[in-house]
Amino acid sequence: MNDRQDPYAQQQVYGYDAYGQPVYRPDAPERAYDQYGQPLPQQSYGPSYGQPHGYDGYGQQQYRQQPQQQYDPYAQQQHAAPGQPQAAAQAPLQTSVQASVQASVQQEWIPRQADAPPAEPGAAAPAEAQIPEPRPAPDYRTEQFSFIEEPDEDSEDVIDWLKFSESRTERRDERKRKGRNRFVALAVVLVLAVGGGIGWFLLSGGEEKKAPSAVGGAQKRDVIVVHLRQTRGGDSATVLLVDNATTKKATAILVPNALAVAKDGGSATTLGKSVQEAGTGGTRDALNTLLGSDIKGSWRLDTPYLENLVELVGGITLDTDTAVPGAKPGDGPLVEQGKGRSLGGRTAVAYATYRGPGEDQGKPLARFGQVMQAVLRKMSSDARAATTTVESLAQIPDPSLSVQQLGASLAHLAEKAKEGSYATTALPVQADGTLGERAADTVVKNVLGGTVKNTDKNAPPRIGVKNATGGAAAAGSAQVTLVNGGYTYVDGGTVGTAEAASSVIYPDEARAAEAKEVAKTLGLPERCVKQGKGMGNADVTVVLGKDYKG
Known part of the structure; x- marks a missing residue:
């Protein structure tokens, strides 16, 4: 056993350096080392501010700070006063950073100290104990801990x-x-x-x-029916006013009272009787059914209202085709025949309703058409002004046509009448009251854009009935019987003179068989069937006499 005294035997392990090597503290006083193995200076300074006070963990000298000064992390950076070292101003920041560095370094080498094997007691120390020279501590700077992400x-x-x-x-x-x-x-x-x-x-x-739009039904039309009714006698005249927005033309269609139209229940009557009995609504529906048209509304213009209308527009001027005599014998003519005659309200009504001796119903109808055209030429083309004129008449408007709608329609027609785009035509009616092919093509199709419904050859026969029994019940009973038998009833009115025997009249031999069937249906004997002239709007005419027991 070597008796040589081990110089490290009495030394105590002071710690470990950064490389895991033990650092011994000798019994005799020795220089102090920092945690990185660097010797610390032994000099000491007084407590005066600004003098070196010691060394930090990096071997840098520390300076004493004023006791009352504390570090404020949110305070602005303080600059050292003149004559003081720059380290004094940066001491709080360096102290904080150094403390962070020391903590991280200690976490790195303290576990190694725990893993190091303890020194065995009595183990011989090395022959020559030397304290390993520590390697310089890494130079940590504050910018190494600054992570700035700059956008690319x-x-x-x-x-x-x-x-x-x-x-x-x-x-x-x-x-x-x-x-x-x-x-x-x-x-x-x-x-x-x-x-x-x-x-x-x-x-x-x-x-x-011609394009289809020029003559066909693909046109925009505004159609209203005007009924002129006389307060004396009950006669009437009917005109269809057609405003064609597609062709920009207006047409007045004169409709004869002899036109055969259907009534409710399948029976037939004339237009004149329909105006008197069915009124404006029923007549409008009958015309739409017959003509296949779309009549917008009805305007009932009684003679007093026509007189007021002519006065409201300031009178009219037209060419008269006849002279209208005065009301009393010996008086001069109320209306003189000639061109460019000026008519007031009363004379215009007299001319529109006058029917001379031997004239048919078409003559007064044509005169009413002249008066309507002359009135439209004098009426305002402005819808508001025309509506005001209609309101001044103080009429009760028909539910199908309000005052505003009537005023607007008359304003459009007035504009076309002033421009010369207004024409008047008559609806051709055959002797039996039906519409032939000429009427269907020239007027109904081209002007109204409709289709006549009574030209079907398979339609039920029209049976005209005149009541000559002297009572009113016989006509109603005959109507019910004929309609139930599949016929179309045409009202022929009442005959002034009662007849004893009934008669069934057919116009030609083609209707003879139908006349016999009608007689059987009404319960009349076959001997009452004969050929002759009957009602113009009926295929077979029946005159009920006192022998009818319906």
């Missing part, structure tokens, strides 16, 4: 450029696609137009024809 402007520029390029490419592709679609659509339209033109030319035979 180049990357943003690249992204923006990619977006711009992508959107520009999409817009260019979209323009190309729309251009192709327009080209295809234009080509299709041209092909259809050329093909349609060639097809029309081939079908039409190369000749020009």
Whole structure:
């Protein structure tokens, strides 16, 4: 056993350096070392501020600070006074940073101290104990703990450029696609137009024809029916005022009272009787059914209202076709015949309702048409002014046509009458009251845009009934019997002189069989059936006498 005294035997382990080597403290006083193994100076200074006070964990000298000064992390940086070291102003910040560094370093080497094997008692110390020279401590600076994330402007520029390029490419592709679609659509339209033109030319035979809108039903029309009713006698005159917005023309259609129209229940009557019995609403429905038209509304213009209307427009001027005598014998003519006659309200009514000796019903109807055209030429074309004129009449308007609607329609018609785009035509009616092909084509189809319904050859026969029994019940009973038998009833009115025997009259041999069937239906003997002239609007005419027991 070596008796040589171990110089490290009495030494105590002071700690470990940064590399895990033990650091011994000798029994005799020795220089102090910091945690990195660097010797600490032994000099000491007084307590005066600004003098070196010791060394920190990095071997840097520390200076004493004023006792009352404390570090405020939120305070602004304080600058050292003149004559004081710069370290004094930075001491709080350095102390905080150094404390963080020491804590991290201690966490690194303290576990190693626990893992180091303890020194065995009595173990021989090395022959020559030397304290390993510590390696210099790493130079930690505050900027090493500053992590600043700076945006990459180049990357943003690249992204923006990619977006711009992508959107520009999409817009260019979209323009190309729309251009192709327009080209295809234009080509299709041209092909259809050329093909349609060639097809029309081939079908039409190369000749020009009127467009369907010029004569067909695909036109916008405004139709109202006007009934002039006389307060004395009950006679009436009917005119259809047609305002065609498509052709910009107006037409007044004169409708004879002898026109056969249907009543409710399937029976037939004349237009004149329908105005008296069914009124404006029932007559309008009957005309729509017969003509296949769309009449907007009805205007009942009694003679006193016509007189007031002529006065409101300031009188009218027209060419009279006849002279109207005065009310009393010996008086001069109320209306003189001639051109450019000025008529007031009373004389205009007298001319519109006058029917001379031997004249048919069409003559006064035509004169009423003249008066209506002259009134429209004097009426205002402004809808408000025309409505005011209608309101001044103080009429009770029909539910189908309000005062405002009537005023607007009359204003449109007045404008066309002043421009010369107004015409008057009569509806041709056959002797039996029906409408023939000429009326169906020239007036109903072209002017009204409708279709006549009574031209069907398979329609039920129209049976006209005149009551000559002397009582009112016989006509109603005959109507019910004929309608139940499948016939169309036409009211012939009441005969002034009663007849003893009934008669069934047919106009030609084609109706002879029907006349016999009608007699059987009414319970009349076959001997009462005979050929003759009956009602113009009926296929077979029945005159009920006192022998009818219906």
